[in-house]
């Protein structure tokens with residue numbers, strides 16, 4: 001039996017084959033492939049077991065907000081849709097055990113309502129919790145890694161294990177504890193107590209983001225990592241005169257030069273071509289090789 005027949009018969013799995021995957025990433029590039037939406041751990045284990053037996057690869061998609069799906073042959077994309085009762089967030093807790101698929105905006109609303117100190121660091125970041133932890137997502141206010149106490153993982157050997165984490169487990173837009181094939185299932189988050197200024201701080205930061213980032217276009221957030229605080233990729237792209245530059249349905253955002261916007265017609269190949277061109281210009285102009293922040297798979 002081939003992998004798709006075996007997987008589609010599992011409870012807790014919805015399998016979509018050979019579809020346009022554009023709606024699974026925020027940049028919405030056109031690319032055909034297969035994706036499984038998985039809603040519980042047992043089904044997830046079975047999916048991975050089948051894929052390993054059938055010699056297929058898998059790759060996780062969270063909110064798809066920092067991800068370019070390029071290679072779709074012999075790979076099944078997996079999106080977690082784990083159960084989460086919103087009532088869990090009806091009160092303040094010392095620690096929060098949360099599934100990887102919970103969207104960060106729900107957590108920000110909770111932080112805003114209860115003035116949860118520390119949680120302002122991820123204000124306005126479009127992400128699932130798993131994707132945010134994988135990327136150590138953050139803002140000028142801090143990074144999510146500072147709040148993660150432990151992460152529960154399904155390894156590619158089908159073992160479930162919990163890793164205790166600290167700030168040392170993370171660096172700029174990176175985690176240091178996941179291995180190839182590890183899937184984040186859930187995480188324990190802490191906070192720094194109640195601070196009555198947090199609600200307003202979150203509101204102000206959301207307003208600031210609206211005026212400085214293209215939040216309503218199809219994009220994948222920052223394309224390049226900043227080299228350091230004084231060598232920011234967006235500033236260099238701007239100085240190169242490439243703000244607003246267009247190529248094959250893609251445009252360097254006129255609002256923030258480290259964002260590339262899709263008009264709805266671009267493919268992942270177009271994105272890669274655009275990135276190569278920007279890299280070349282950046283290198284020529286600054287002598288710095290800016291690393292990609294967006295994950296191209």
Ligand SMILES: Cc1cc2nc3c(=O)[nH]c(=O)nc-3n(C[C@H](O)[C@H](O)[C@H](O)COP(=O)(O)OP(=O)(O)OC[C@H]3O[C@@H](n4cnc5c(N)ncnc54)[C@H](O)[C@@H]3O)c2cc1C
Pocket residue numbers: 026059060061062063064065066067080100124125126127128129130131132133134135136137138139182183184185213214215219220221222295
């Ligand atoms: C408009 C906009 C603004 C943004 N602003 C910011 C910002 O201010 N700060 C910032 O840090 N980022 C920002 N981003 C980028 C993005 O929101 C973050 O990188 C976010 O953490 C991505 O989370 P995700 O769930 O979308 O992950 P995805 O983009 O889907 O995936 C990212 C990586 O995580 C892996 N992954 C996802 N889920 C799991 C899992 N459960 N287990 C194992 N691996 C997993 C994926 O395989 C992939 O390698 C922005 C993006 C957009 C579109």
